[in-house]
Amino acid sequence: xxxxxxxxxxxxxxxxxxxxxxxxxxxxxxxxxxxxxxxxxxxxxxxxxxxxxxxxxxxxxxxxxxxxxxxxxxxxxxxxxxxxxxxxxxxxxxxxxxxxxxxxxxxxxxxxxxxxxxxxxxxxxxxxxxxxxxxxxxxxxxxxxxxxxxxxxxxxxxxxxxxxxxxxxxxxxxxxxxxxxxxxxxxxxxxxxxxxxxxxxxxxxxxxxxxxxxxxxxxxxxxxxxxxxxxxxxxxxxxxxxxxxxxxxxxxxxxxxxxxxxxxxxxxxxxxxxxxxxx
Amino acid sequence: xxxxxxxxxxxxxxxxxxxxxxxxxxxxxxxxxxxxxxxxxxxxxxxxxxxxxxxxxxxxxxxxxxxxxxxxxxxxxxxxxxxxxxxxxxxxxxxxxxxxxxxxxxxxxxxxxxxxxxxxxxxxxxxxxxxxx
Numbered sequence: 001x002x003x004x005x006x007x008x009x010x011x012x013x014x015x016x017x018x019x020x021x022x023x024x025x026x027x028x029x030x031x032x033x034x035x036x037x038x039x040x041x042x043x044x045x046x047x048x049x050x051x052x053x054x055x056x057x058x059x060x061x062x063x064x065x066x067x068x069x070x071x072x073x074x075x076x077x078x079x080x081x082x083x084x085x086x087x088x089x090x091x092x093x094x095x096x097x098x099x100x101x102x103x104x105x106x107x108x109x110x111x112x113x114x115x116x117x118x119x120x121x122x123x124x125x126x127x128x129x130x131x132x133x134x135x136x137x138x139x140x141x142x143x144x145x146x147x148x149x150x151x152x153x154x155x156x157x158x159x160x161x162x163x164x165x166x167x168x169x170x171x172x173x174x175x176x177x178x179x180x181x182x183x184x185x186x187x188x189x190x191x192x193x194x195x196x197x198x199x200x201x202x203x204x205x206x207x208x209x210x211x212x213x214x215x216x217x218x219x220x221x222x223x224x225x226x227x228x229x230x231x232x233x234x235x236x237x238x239x240x241x242x243x244x245x246x247x248x249x250x251x252x253x254x255x256x257x258x259x260x261x262x263x264x265x266x267x268x269x270x271x272x273x274x275x276x277x278x279x
Numbered sequence: 280x281x282x283x284x285x286x287x288x289x290x291x292x293x294x295x296x297x298x299x300x301x302x303x304x305x306x307x308x309x310x311x312x313x314x315x316x317x318x319x320x321x322x323x324x325x326x327x328x329x330x331x332x333x334x335x336x337x338x339x340x341x342x343x344x345x346x347x348x349x350x351x352x353x354x355x356x357x358x359x360x361x362x363x364x365x366x367x368x369x370x371x372x373x374x375x376x377x378x379x380x381x382x383x384x385x386x387x388x389x390x391x392x393x394x395x396x397x398x399x400x401x402x403x404x405x406x407x408x409x410x411x412x
Contacts, residue, residue, distance in 0.1 A: 002386040003302075010301075018295050030290035055290055063290050111292075114299030138294035148289060201304060204294040249374050250307040251385055252298075265380035272377050 035064030044071035049130035080119035095144040106193030116195035136198035164230035180226035187221035196253035210246035213253035213263035220266035310367040313360035362399040
């Protein structure tokens with residue numbers, strides 16, 4: 001079927017997983033074991049099972065998958081509501097990031113039913129049975145669903161995401177025409193949830209040096225800014241077989257962006273700009 | 280300050296083990312696999328030419344191998360790989376020119392690549408069997 005926007009769910013799924021073993025390629029610390037089940041209370045009429053990745057750094061044990069049966073009549077409609085319900089009513093040690101609960105902060109990005117999305121903007125009704133929740137894919141795990149973003153944020157720093165200008169500072173704001181401002185649309189809205197970078201196979205295999213879609217979309221956001229004067233330096237920093245060109249246009253990024261942005265297109269624009277600069 | 284010792288002990292969350300296969304990722308890996316298949320097939324083509332050059336006996340062996348059931352399955356796979364790689368690479372060429380990045384276009388072109396590869400493979404085999412018998 002044709003997917004028209006990233007929030008659209010596939011109506012049918014041929015295979016749920018790539019044909020690799022569950023713990024394929026995972027180091028001994030990362031292997032996932034079966035955890036415990038927390039059954040619903042007897043009064044619950046409408047329940048749904050949530051399989052959730054757990055890891056407790058203090059226990060010295062391997063990560064595990066716990067199953068929670070959630071009373072849907074007691075719980076709000078979104079996946080984040082279910083997580084909060086579990087934390088309030090079942091296991092208060094369940095750990096996850098959340099803040100705005102309306103898709104503008106990017107804190108509750110996680111892997112839900114195999115794709116990265118914000119827990120606050122995914123309906124429980126749109127998830128499978130059981131709902132499967134993991135931390136953002138391919139990240140070091142601090143605890144449970146809390147991914148360690150230090151590395152990707154350090155990569156963000158590489159592109160120097162601030163306005164750079166040699167021109168004398170104007171008395172008031174730096175003006176842009178409507179057209180110049182419009183060139184930032186689709187790029188400035190990024191909330192840095194890193195759903196795209198975490199869903200990018202190139203970043204899985206070369207994440208140490210490939211900057212990943214989130215950071216490269218930001219790189220284009222500054223390249224496209226009419227007020228910025230560091231275009232050449234920015235392009236110099238990106239022209240690298242790994243930093244930029246490990247992108248093989250797989251486009252999992254564009255498919256998964258919870259804000260409906262297009263990192264794949266942003267990266268193509270950077271590549272085009274580099275070609276134009278040479279000729 | 281992050282403690283590097285502590286960081287090193289953190290588990291890595293799974294990636295390909297849990298990530299849902301999507302048209303985007305599946306066609307990407309299919310393009311790579313079809314490329315590998317054709318690289319191997321190129322060696323087969325050279326072996327076949329060597330067999331032709333070596334004389335009628337070796338050619339007969341090669342011919343029997345290729346027209347056996349297994350040989351035909353392999354040839355079918357190579358033909359499909361050829362067309363999949365061809366169509367997929369045209370799609371990449373369009374992307375590299377900066378077009379077709381809207382999600383609907385990504386999916387439409389993806390399914391078009393799948394359909395075109397199947398149709399071209401069938402057409403090539405029908406034409407081949409019709410001409411050669």
